[in-house]
Amino acid sequence: MASERIRPARSRYDAVIVGGGHNGLVCAAYLARAGRRVLVLERRHVVGGAAVSEQLHPGFTFSVCSYVVSLFRPHIIRELELARHGLAIVPLDCSFTPLPDGRSLTRWGDPHRTRDEIARFSRRDADVYPEFGLTLGRLARFAKNLIDAPAPDPLSLDPREWLALLRLGRAARALEPDLRYLNLKLLTMSAVDFLDAWFESDVLKAPMSVSGIIGTFLGVRSPGTAYVLLHHYMGEIDGAFRAWGFAQGGTGSVSRAIAAAATAHGAEIMTGAEVGRVRVQRGRATGVVLAGGDEIGARVVISAVDPHRTFLRLVEPQHLDPDFLRRIRRFKMRGSSGKVNLALDRLPEFRCRPGDEHLRGDVAIAPGIDYLERAYDQAKYGDFSERPYINVVIPSLVDPTVAPPGKHVLSAFVQYAPYAIKEGPEHWPERREAFGDAVVDTLAEYCPTLASSILFRQVLTPWDLEQEFGLTEGNIFHGELGLDQLLFLRPAAGWARYRTPLRGLWLCASGAHPGGGVMGGPGELAARALLATRAV
């Protein structure tokens, strides 16, 4: 367990990190490992940001927000020795899609089993499925070049950007011609168009297409979602090194392990420490002012909160170029999802398939493309979906530490729940329970006994995500993962290398490249950039 301080040990640091989410902690750990004096300031009573485990009901530990560890970079686990600091991730076993008509589809780690499952819906799709996996795997190898390095800017005149682009160009040239064009097409297609080119079965395509919409305010038929799908798929097709999984003890264990690694390297972490604003002197960020008025000086201030909060709340506008501010204001947050966490007396029984083997992975309530698109329709006009896409996980099935014996925790990620409901986002608290009911009712169509087994229920709307976790507009990725906001455009063209227009202020979290998900990439890349440029 990280030793968390009540007050900082010194009044001046090499780096002060605003926000103790997993990326802030990764950044702190890398900087501390390099010998820098680092202080992490976390507003809440616990580190982790959205990667947090909390015991909300006695005996039940919830991964309150982020519920699966996706894409967490294996080299970070290695370099920070996170296993020694208590991190253990179990990969998801399978993906189960129940259908209202009593049929169901389960995609397993075992390819032969998956083939048999898909063949019940389409023999052709069953044959094509491995080929699809191989192609995406080849594409992902290229995409890995994009994720594990800062994103080069093709429009920049800086020769360093050209070098990086050249490297990327070489990797692209190594792709066979068919893939080069496919890659290009992926940029503009919708997830459904892309999948239509491969598969015929709606039952298969629907749960696959949702990877293209998670964390965006787009529908599965919206252009650009094919690329987001690839972005998400990378975790699943990381070969033997499958990265999608549950952290033992909930997602908060990831943060705790990183915090332990950071403190072992000498970083200090302070919880219950809200940063009021970034202190700016002579056009340079020189520290932070806590909400209570205390000031802490630093050579650099590194923001692990989202770009809106960083530039529109923590920095006074006179210190930033109006054009840059305008671009940040246009950076789309627009959260589209909510979360329902349940403590259950017993394991839910899905009517279409008894037993629990198929429940060890994730359960996708995505019974058809039209279902998903209809869910989006309601959101477009300012309502939450009455029949939403739900991604359910029951981590207590593989991790006995999160619930009392025989009991279970169920986590439901729910889309769509637009931040801007038509009554106005501040009216979400009045609609919260209705939203929770819609989720439980939807699930009850597949497991009729669910409602009677609920011991405790937590409903998190986008408004709650913003108020409690500081995610502006409840966006779980610190800004939509749309093509117009990824790579060298994240968070703004010309500012995708963790530095910001305000000297001494840096970004290190999901609002920077490579983006959201519990992957640690932004934190690590920011730390490397800070060290390489001797900014700290």
Added chain:
Amino acid sequence: MPLETPFHPRTSRLCTSLLWKDWAGHHAVRSYDTSHEREYFAIRHAAGLIDVSPLHKYEIRGPEAGALLAAVLVKDPRRLAVGRVSYLCWCDDDGKVLDDGTVSRLGPEHYRLTSAEPAGAWLERHAHGRRATVEDVSASLAALALQGPASREILRRACDADVDALRFFRVVPARLGGAAIHLSRTGYTGDLGYEVWCASDDALAVWDAIVAAGAPFRLEPAGLDALDVTRVEAGFILNGVDYFPAQRCPIASRKSSPFEIGLGWTVQLEREPFVGQAALRRERATGSARALVGLDVEWDTLERLFDRVGLPLHLPTTAWRGAVPLYSDRGRQVGRATSGAWSPLLKRNLALASVEAAHAAPGSRLLIEATVEFRRERVPATVVPTPFFDPPRKKG
């Protein structure tokens, strides 16, 4: 034909993959599922139940039982209090290792020895004239390893022993599933874990009781493939893989002393004579030629080699055990990696290796042979201390 273990009626029904191997003449499950992944993670996250009955087991009794063992083993078991277990090895007259295993002191004049190879004849040869009997209980004594962080909770519910009071490498008699058992806090996974020793006639009742108590804790039956990955992570050597038992070596160079396979710490030299003592004294005075070390195979170079041919890095998910040459940075062969595994937990590519003493210090840089797309390559590897994975709960 290999024999069935006492748990076969249960394991055979669960082993839907039909993946079996021969372990000491018995059918042993490699993995119940087509992949061992779930079983591996059960051991590290919840608990795994492994049938380890094929181990050879001997009960040594009598007023001179301790003296007999003291004369054969590299450690004097009479120094163990009743209820203690010790890991050790035993050697031939030249101080070369015959086998490694555990000895438990079950009573003042009662010991139990486990081994990978048959040891009965060797014990009896030295029992001659001593007031001690050696009984081979390999067939009549069944054994289950219950390993993983939830194992303590499961046993708390399944048996009447004071499980919380049972410390690392201790053994107690207990009752479980209506049967008399011995429960030891031992195992081959480097995790919190226990082994349950029971009469073969009680095997099924014991299995059923543990499985029932384990269900709420996500206990999974686990096979040898999962065990093999965990034992590499734990840095444990395997007889016949990481070293060869002296009695089976056709040439002397293939034999190993305890010092050469990382078991020097088990040797108690200054005491009454025991088999191999003189040779071991000499070796300790002059130094050993080889040492057993842990290796961390560098990731980035391997990834680059795969990338060069257009492939993502791919490693087998099962542990490997075909010896692989190791070279110094000047290209001279200085040893061999004897087994290894990709650790899903540590995200590291691990190996155990036998290397010349000059290259055994932690931090030493070596090159390990790797085959990438049918081409032999050499990849940097660093000597690191073992265990690679050593959670506080193991002894906590």
